[in-house]
Every structure is written in C-alpha cells, then in structure tokens.
Amino acid sequence: ETGVTQSPTHLIKTRGQQVTLRCSSQSGHNTVSWYQQALGQGPQFIFQYYREEENGRGNFPPRFSGLQFPNYSSELNVNALELDDSALYLCASSLVGTGRNSPLHFGNGTRLTVT
Amino acid sequence: KQEVTQIPAALSVPEGENLVLNCSFTDSAIYNLQWFRQDPGKGLTSLLLIQSSQREQTSGRLNASLDKSSGRSTLYIAASQPGDSATYLCAVTTDSWGKLQFGAGTQVVVTP
Numbered sequence: 001e002t003g004v005t006q007s008p009t010h011l012i013k014t015r016g017q018q019v020t021l022r023c024s025s026q027s028g029h030n031t032v033s034w035y036q037q038a039l040g041q042g043p044q045f046i047f048q049y050y051r052e053e054e055n056g057r058g059n060f061p062p063r064f065s066g067l068q069f070p071n072y073s074s075e076l077n078v079n080a081l082e083l084d085d086s087a088l089y090l091c092a093s094s095l096v097g098t099g100r101n102s103p104l105h106f107g108n109g110t111r112l113t114v115t
Numbered sequence: 116k117q118e119v120t121q122i123p124a125a126l127s128v129p130e131g132e133n134l135v136l137n138c139s140f141t142d143s144a145i146y147n148l149q150w151f152r153q154d155p156g157k158g159l160t161s162l163l164l165i166q167s168s169q170r171e172q173t174s175g176r177l178n179a180s181l182d183k184s185s186g187r188s189t190l191y192i193a194a195s196q197p198g199d200s201a202t203y204l205c206a207v208t209t210d211s212w213g214k215l216q217f218g219a220g221t222q223v224v225v226t227p
Binding site: 004033041044045048050056092096104106107 | 119149151156158159160161204210212215216217218219220
C-alpha cells in the first residue's frame, strides 16, 4: 500500500502571494486532515475533509482553504501569505466510517518559507 | 479547551540509559493518546497508540502508560541508542473524527 505523499517538499514564496500544497491520501483512506507545524512547536489542526466537504476547522482564518477530490487527494490553499505562515504543513489521511476508525497516517510535509 | 504539555522540552542522555518522557493533558475526555517520533524536517511516525480504556501499550523497547483521570502519559524507552535521537510528540484525539491536539514535543539527544 502506498503511504501519504505530499508535494512539493519545499517552497519559497513572497509575502502577499498565494500557494497551493498537494496531498495524496494513503490507499483506502477517505478522510484527509491538514496540520501546520511552526518551528519548535507541535502541529496545529487546520481542517479536515470527508467526502469532499470540510468537516471541522481549527483556529485558522478563511484565507486558509482546502479541497478534497473524488479520489480522496487534497489541496491546501493559502492566500495573501504572511511571514507567520512559514511552517511545515502536514497532511494526514485516515479511514472513517467502517465501525473502527483508523489512526491518522502522516506524510513528510511541505516546508513553506515566506519572505 | 484541551491543552497538552510535554516536559522536559529537551533531554540529553548517554547511550544505554533509559528515557522517560512526560505528557499531560487538561481534559480527560479523550478517545486515545498517541506518541509520535519526528526526525528533523520530516513527518510524523506513530510509535504507540493507547485507547482511552487502556492503561499501557508496549512495542519492543517502548512502553507508554496512560492515566486518564490524572491527565498524564509517560513514554519509556529502554536502553537508549543514538538512533533514538529525535523529537517525540504526544497527541490526544479529541473527537470521533480523529482530530489530534499535540504537545510541543521533547527533543531527545542520545550521545554515544
């Protein structure tokens, strides 16, 4: 089985620009979650998608948005980038709704630097 | 609001010593607790998952305990090796969809 893959691995953007990060879920998983991890901190929950709809959101502004596609892959979009958006963005997938939810499986992340 | 704290923030031990990492959480209404390992610049690798009804889990040299009533978990790593050097994160699952609340992690260095 293939794991969770994220692209790109590294990205440098300028303040005010927009960015799209991509994630392919682990085979057989139907739910994807995104987390932001600032340097030296634990990951913070951004949002989760299930059946192509947002299914929970953390304390992040609307300029953070996402999509989940029919094949369960996902995108994280961030508009009007700010310096504080510099972080490691982690995608995680899981299987929900089969009576016993699976743990989250994480990708290796995308390192975003905003200058 | 659930808060997860890990103490100490950093730890350095000589090879062969046992490691003891602590995690505390403020709300005992959790579904489970997980310990993760993170190598520099990398994603998270799940080490152990303890369901809320369990007291401990073991995998090889790793043992994690959970005391839900007091809001504490401890990760023990026996006979540490330089390859155990990494950041260890604990996280509690706060809803049925698997949303995780993380601590800030403990950075471990095992010196040869």
